[in-house]
Amino acid sequence: PLDFNYVISGPVAKEQGGQYPWYGDFWLLVNGQLSTDPLEYDYPIQGQRWFATRAAANVNNGEEIFYNVGTLVNQQGKQYGYYGNSAFNMTIGDFNAQNSPAQWDPSKFRASTDLNSSYNDYLNIDADDQGRRHAGLFRAKNA
16 A cells, blocks of 8 residues: 555544534545655635545646545634635645635525535546546535
8 A cells, every 4th residue: 555645534523612513634645655644734715624525636747646625614603615626746745736716616606594504515526637627516405
């Protein structure tokens, strides 16, 4: 397994006043050695952390890229349903980009009356053999 580059991720709950709300994602990078340190990263939107993510990998111009899309954890008083994406370069061990495209803003989708819910499902992603990424989601009729 150490001959491959990959990322293991999962949601993390963090204790706050006796409760365990979702805090964000824990990413473990494996690129020739097993690291038990979580991957340090910024968030695509300030105050909103990675939560439910999907990933795809591709080789682009000789570099191994790990693409990630996901729903972000909303912070108190903020609308749930923001999406983010990132591109992590496994060859150099750093992010090429992290952002939340304007086309994915919650205002582009049916609004929920509850700050902690959304009509939208999680994003999915795939990469084709030309290095193009494709993301999509399922929109539910009921929140």
